[in-house]
Amino acid sequence: MGKSSHIQGTKGAKYSQQLRGVNLEQVLIIAIDAAKLHQKALICNYFGDVIERPFFFSVCESGMQVLLKNIDRAAAAVQAQRIFLGIEATGHYYEDVIREMAKHGYQVQIFNPYSTYEERASALNWCKTDDLDLVAIAHAIKSNKATETRLLDGIQRHLLVLTRARRSEIRKRSVFRMEIRNLMDIIWREYQGYADHSQGKARKIKVFSDFWGKASLFFMEHYPHPSMVLNLGESELRKLSIRHNLKLRKTAIHKLLYVAEQSLSRNMEELRPELMLLKMKLSDLDAFDAKIELLDQEIEKLLLQxxxxxxxxxxxxxxxxxxxxxxxxxxxxxxxxxxxxxxxxxxxxxxxxxxxxxxxxxxxxxxxxxxxxxxxxxxxxxxxxxxxxxxxxxxxxxxxxxxxxxxxxxxxxxxxxxxxxxxxxxxxxxxxxxxxxxxxxxxxxxxxxxxxxxxxxxxx
Structure with a gap:
């Protein structure tokens, strides 16, 4: 039978080739349930007969020796011809087990948590315990449901770590941006845009084309209250724009002065807590921008390699x-x-x-x-x-x-x-x-x- 005719394709053909002609009682299935501190393993044969009952081990030198000794003892007991190891991809805890076992010549199959969930659900058992998880992983090994057998290494692994970190930082920054918007709504509602009904329909007109642009952030940091902008006046606003390279157009200055004049904001003393929080959040935002910038630089450099x-x-x-x-x-x-x-x-x-x-x-x-x-x-x-x-x-x-x-x-x-x-x-x-x-x-x-x-x- 050719590889292409197997019901699981090439992957299934390779797996069946390893089992063909082998006494299945001499095939060891080793299921590993990864965790932060207390890993657990179960060793059985292909028919599900338990060779080594579930046992705990740690991911350290002595702990890995416990796992290896139990595998050797089980292999000797059944005179194992084939050994299949599998582990669920739980967080990042499974990676150390795979790397350490590879040093001793063992290839560990990696299972998506959904695969073990399906195996557990097929048993019509809604409980979730370590032993049930081990049984589910053992069934998944037998059913050849592994998604991968190798961990990324080299530059590709570095990119994986950095791109995931970047996405995490961007999501955190989004939270800060939302908090800043909420604070500006309280301090100066019209800063983000004002309503215009002059043409018979409701329109929103922005003061700044980019709320997170250089000019907008400058005023939020230094002149966040409408009274502060009014005190500056048009001529001083022009000077500020030139001095700090804000590139404010005449229309933007007029809009800023207009929303400052029309604002019904409370006085600065009443808004003192919000102004303090705004300053803190903007400082945090600068830190996030700097981290994301650093990540972008490293990611670009690595990608080009x-x-x-x-x-x-x-x-x-x-x-x-x-x-x-x-x-x-x-x-x-x-x-x-x-x-x-x-x-x-x-x-x-x-x-x-x-x-x-x-x-x-x-x-x-x-x-x-x-x-x-x-x-x-x-x-x-x-x-x-x-x-x-x-x-x-x-x-x-x-x-x-x-x-x-x-x-x-x-x-x-x-x-x-x-x-x-x-x-x-x-x-x-x-x-x-x-x-x-x-x-x-x-x-x-x-x-x-x-x-x-x-x-x-x-x-x-």
Whole structure:
């Protein structure tokens, strides 16, 4: 029977090849439940007969020796011909176990928590205990449901750590920005924009085109109350703009003075707590901006050292999105086709088919890597907005009445297929636009590094 005819494809064919012709009583299944302090393991044979009852061990020199000695004892007891180890991807605690076991020649299969959840649910048992988790992992090993067998290393792992940290910092910064907006609403409601009803309909007119721009942040930090702006007057505002390079136009100055005159804000003494909090939040915001800037610099530098820089040739994918997509995809040499990556992301649609009918596509499975799933959605949205080559795909789904978010996911899946082929073949994005130029596309995205075209030429 050829590999392609196995019901689990190449992955299933490799697994069955290891079992074929082997006495299954001599096949050891070792399930490991990772945790911060108290790891637990269970050793049984392929039929589920317990060889070593569940035992605790720690991830340290002595703890790993406990695990290894139990494996050796069980292997000797059944004269093991094959040993399969599996661990659930719980936080980052599982990584140390995999690295340490690799030093002793053991390959540990990595299971998505959803796989063990399904195994536990199939037993019709709604309890969750360490022993039940071990049994679920053991069943998942037998069913060959592992998603990966290797951890990322080198620059790709560095990118994974830094891009996830960057996303976390951006989310924290968003919280601070919302708090600052709320404080400015209390201190000076019209600062973020005022209502205009002069043309018979309600309109919002912004004072600053970018609320988080240099000019807006300057006034929030130094002149956050309308009385302070009124005391300056138009001439002093012009001088401030020149002195601090705020680039305030005449219309912006007039708007600022107008909202200051019209404001019904309480006096500064009453707003003293809010003004104090605003100053603190703006200081925190500066710290977040500095951290994100530092992360952006390092991410860009590292990305240019990898094949991930090829993704920069895709219009619509910036440095951070390209780096995150490259890092979360992992080593594409571990996959035989892009569909495996889509399943890893959990953005594959659930298919419902029965009675020989055509079947229908439902919501995405969400059974994969949540980090990869997020960046697939993000990349899909960016491509829908900024990639002219793929606009026809977007338009086709739009005319079929697809929801915007569904289109973003579909576009993200398409990007996974494109990215898989680009990284596998070390090729550029194949744009059909006559105005498209690779070096121009990349250079406009780089902020901290000079792009050397020969470096990309060498990668392709």
């Amino acid at each position: 990898t094949d991930g820089r090829l993704l920069l040739t895709v219009p619509g994918l910036g440095v951070s999105t390209s780096a995150e997509l490259y890092a979360e995809m992992g080593d594409v040499s571990h996959f035989t086709h892009a569909g495996q990556l889509i399943k890893k992301a959990g953005t594959n649609p659930i298919i419902k088919q029965t009675g020989g009918g055509k079947g229908s596509y439902r919501n995405i499975s969400k059974q994969g890597n949540s980090h990869l799933r997020y960046v697939v959605f993000l990349a899909g949205r960016n491509l829908c907005l900024h990639n002219k080559d793929l606009k026809s795909f977007y338009d086709r789904l739009k005319t079929r009445g697809k929801h915007e978010r569904s289109i973003f996911i579909a576009m993200g899946n398409k990007m996974l297929k494109i990215a898989f082929a680009m990284l596998r073949d070390r090729a550029y994005f194949a744009s059909q636009l006559s105005s498209y130029q690779i070096t121009t596309e990349i250079n406009k995205k780089l902020k901290y590094n000079c792009f050397i075209s020969s470096a990309l030429q060498a990668a392709a």
